[in-house]
Amino acid sequence: MEDGITAIEHGADAAAAVAEAAGAHADSGIHIALAAEQLGVFFGIPITNTLITSWAVILILFVIAFFVGRSIKMIPGRVQTLFETMISFILDYMTEVLEDAKLARKLFPLITTLFLFIFASNILEFTPGIGSFGLIEHTALGEVFTPILRSVNTDLNVTLALAIIAFVTIEVVGVATLGFVKYTKKFINFSSPLAFLVGIIELFSEVARLISFSFRLFGNIFAGEVLILVIVSFVPYFIPVPMMLFEVFVGLIQAAIFALLTLFFVKMAITPVPEH
Amino acid sequence: MEEIASVFGLNWKLLLIQAVNFGVLLLVLRYFLYTPVLKMLDERREKVEKGVKDAEAAGVRIQEIEDERDGVLKEASNEASNILSNSKERSVEQASQITTDANAQAETILESANLRSQELKEQALRESKEEIGKAAILAAEVILRDKK
Numbered sequence: 001m002e003d004g005i006t007a008i009e010h011g012a013d014a015a016a017a018v019a020e021a022a023g024a025h026a027d028s029g030i031h032i033a034l035a036a037e038q039l040g041v042f043f044g045i046p047i048t049n050t051l052i053t054s055w056a057v058i059l060i061l062f063v064i065a066f067f068v069g070r071s072i073k074m075i076p077g078r079v080q081t082l083f084e085t086m087i088s089f090i091l092d093y094m095t096e097v098l099e100d101a102k103l104a105r106k107l108f109p110l111i112t113t114l115f116l117f118i119f120a121s122n123i124l125e126f127t128p129g130i131g132s133f134g135l136i137e138h139t140a141l142g143e144v145f146t147p148i149l150r151s152v153n154t155d156l157n158v159t160l161a162l163a164i165i166a167f168v169t170i171e172v173v174g175v176a177t178l179g180f181v182k183y184t185k186k187f188i189n190f191s192s193p194l195a196f197l198v199g200i201i202e203l204f205s206e207v208a209r210l211i212s213f214s215f216r217l218f219g220n221i222f223a224g225e226v227l228i229l230v231i232v233s234f235v236p237y238f239i240p241v242p243m244m245l246f247e248v249f250v251g252l253i254q255a256a257i258f259a260l261l262t263l264f265f266v267k268m269a270i271t272p273v274p275e276h
Numbered sequence: 277m278e279e280i281a282s283v284f285g286l287n288w289k290l291l292l293i294q295a296v297n298f299g300v301l302l303l304v305l306r307y308f309l310y311t312p313v314l315k316m317l318d319e320r321r322e323k324v325e326k327g328v329k330d331a332e333a334a335g336v337r338i339q340e341i342e343d344e345r346d347g348v349l350k351e352a353s354n355e356a357s358n359i360l361s362n363s364k365e366r367s368v369e370q371a372s373q374i375t376t377d378a379n380a381q382a383e384t385i386l387e388s389a390n391l392r393s394q395e396l397k398e399q400a401l402r403e404s405k406e407e408i409g410k411a412a413i414l415a416a417e418v419i420l421r422d423k424k
Contacts, residue, residue: 034283034284034285035282035283035284035285036285038285044289045289045290045293046287046289046290048285048290051290051293051294054294054297055297058297058300058301058304061301061304061305062301062304062305062308064309065304065305065308065309066308068308068309068313069307069308069309069311069312069313070308072312072313072315072316073316074316074319074320074323076316080313083309083313084313084316084317087309087310087313087314087317088317091314105314108310108314109302109305109306109310110302112305112310113298113301113302113305113306116305117298117301155285155290155294156284156285156286157285157286157287157290157291157294158294160286160291161291161292161294161295161298162294162298164291164295165295165298165299
């Protein structure tokens with residue numbers, strides 16, 4: 001664990017060094033920043049470009065949901081069929097995994113929203129204009145370009161927030177289904193030394209999910225973004241297209257993984273410890 | 277730890293805002309998309325279920341009606357054949373009745389005719405006897421008269 005943190009710190013240092021170096025040659029090199037760029041401060045809240053993009057994603061999803069939900073008919077049109085197929089597929093799959101139709105129905109909004117939000121954010125990454133419009137600041141180091149929009153999941157704040165939401169949901173559902181005592185027994189178990197050890201390991205892996213959840217999504221999307229940025233800076237035309245296609249696929253997969261893992265962890269949380 | 281946070285731009289305010297944003301999105305999607313779509317899916321499932329049940333019931337009813345119709349048809353044809361055979365029997369009976377009646381009548385007529393002829397014969401005989409008697413008396417008178 002300690003090694004992991006130092007490794008991350010080293011990585012962070014290196015990245016910071018890269019970012020600083022990039023900042024130093026802002027007008028010549030590739031500008032890569034691990035942290036989302038801050039555009040301003042509003043009532044003490046830092047307004048970052050990912051925050052603005054996440055609002056845009058929410059607005060887009062809201063508009064789609066509004067127009068689809070408003071015109072729901074008994075005999076569905078194409079768009080309605082698409083959404084109905086998707087929603088009934090997700091719900092059926094969740095019921096199958098959780099083996100509990102009621103719980104599946106309760107968790108359905110969360111899982112689906114996780115998927116839709118992450119997927120929409122990752123798809124929006126490739127909208128022309130994202131990352132191209134920005135503010136140019138004249139600093140001592142020269143001109144610093146700050147894009148107004150930045151892919152939502154390249155900000156650890158977002159992925160960590162989602163991870164915390166998923167984590168809390170998993171724990172709450174586990175406690176609500178099994179009861180506090182039975183659920184705690186999964187992690188703190190004095191029935192035998194081995195059970196105690198297993199419980200501690202379980203506890204660690206449970207908490208480590210926060211990190212794995214958030215860094216998996218962040219890392220995948222950020223790496224894709226950097227990869228495309230690098231390729232574009234070398235070969236601007238045609239070559240980036242298959243890579244972008246691949247990144248769209250990665251975006252879909254990551255959204256599905258996030259939602260699916262949340263679902264599976266919920267299933268694990270509501271499964272009682274087998275009595276040995 | 278703090279260094280990591282600053283490198284990744286972690287900020288509890290942003291974290292909270294993003295979480296709230298997601299929560300709002302969840303509520304909005306639930307209200308505008310999931311609830312109506314799921315409601316419609318449920319409604320349609322119910323409707324299909326009802327349709328299937330109705331179709332099954334209708335099938336059963338059709339079977340019943342067909343059975344009923346078959347029964348009625350069978351009964352009707354039975355009755356018709358009954359009526360036909362009855363009427364045949366009766367007509368045969370009637371014909372034989374008529375024949376016997378006619379025979380009997382003919383016999384009575386014949387008999388009465390015979391009787392009558394017998395009577396006439398007897399009468400004629402009787403009359404002729406009387407005549408003969410008278411004629412004999414007359415002849416005797418004539419003979420007597422002549423002898424005188």
